[in-house]
Amino acid sequence: MTDHESNTTACRSIVAWLPLAAAGALEIEEQRRLEEHARACPACRRELEIWSGYSQALGRLPQPPLPAQLMERTRALLIKEYAAAADRRWDALMLGALALFAWTVGLTFWFVARIITGGELVVMGANLVRFGTWTAGSTVLVWLTAAVAALALGRRRNELRRAL
């Protein structure tokens, strides 16, 4: 009877741990039991050495070469994306600022118009300096301004793209 045959039962419970031992994935107690067993069992010790060989070889696999200019292509893509993101932020900022400006101008003119007209400027039956009417008119103006701004910004972006 060989050493290993005499240890078969013990080996069966240990052998499943051997690949994990090579991967450094055993719990401390499991590792201790495995080492203890391996000291007494030449066959398992040998098997553990083989798995360790796999572990070492896997850490030294041939390294794949980086494709030509992958770094440069990635950098160019990211720079383009940075520029696009900056454009989007700028567009949003500009639209916000223009909307705010339009509302401020609208409100200022409302005050001025109320002072000049004494609070009443009736055209076709509607009092234009009433807050609701004036707000509705201002809203239309704001959206028109935003649309014009969006068109202008889109044109500018297209020009920049063509230039690039």
Next chain:
Amino acid sequence: MILAATMNPEAFSGAQEAIARMRRGDPDALTAVISRYQHRLYRYLLRLVREPAAADDLFQQTWLRVMEKIGRYDASRNFESWLFSVAHNLAIDSWRGKRGESLNDAGDSAEPPSERLPSGDPDALEQLLDFERGAALAVCMLELPAIHREVLTLRFEEDMKLEQIAEVAGIPLSTVKSRLRRALDGLRAAMDARFPGRRA
């Protein structure tokens, strides 16, 4: 060498600084971070998807996604794990898109590895010690399911801890262990099948 650079405190603080600048929207910092991780990330993607063109595409997509999401990156997390998990998720999406299946589908439900008892026969790997062992292993690794290739490369090439692998792959620690075991067992079976009884 890579590990040495990672463990070097100066290199580490340099990387942290670059990541912090990247979060503030500095494109030069992003370039520095890409330079630092390019070889490892590409290797990981190539091991995962096997096709250089797909790995190349995923590499670029990963950095685009990193740029988009860097504002939401929790600096208390390990950047490396976060970066590789971004790449992992993109690879899964790409896999689903191309084949209508998940990267996780293949391999995990495979038969448990044979409980190989130690034998007196010489091992195929040992016989190949002086004969392109690494190249042979790399070839055999390609035969494994993607999820097994992934855990092997993360554990042995990227030298990640099990907890990091779990974070990257989005799986429990116990699954990492079972995948590692199956992957190693599969690799050894592939080596034995490909190089039976070969002596150095």
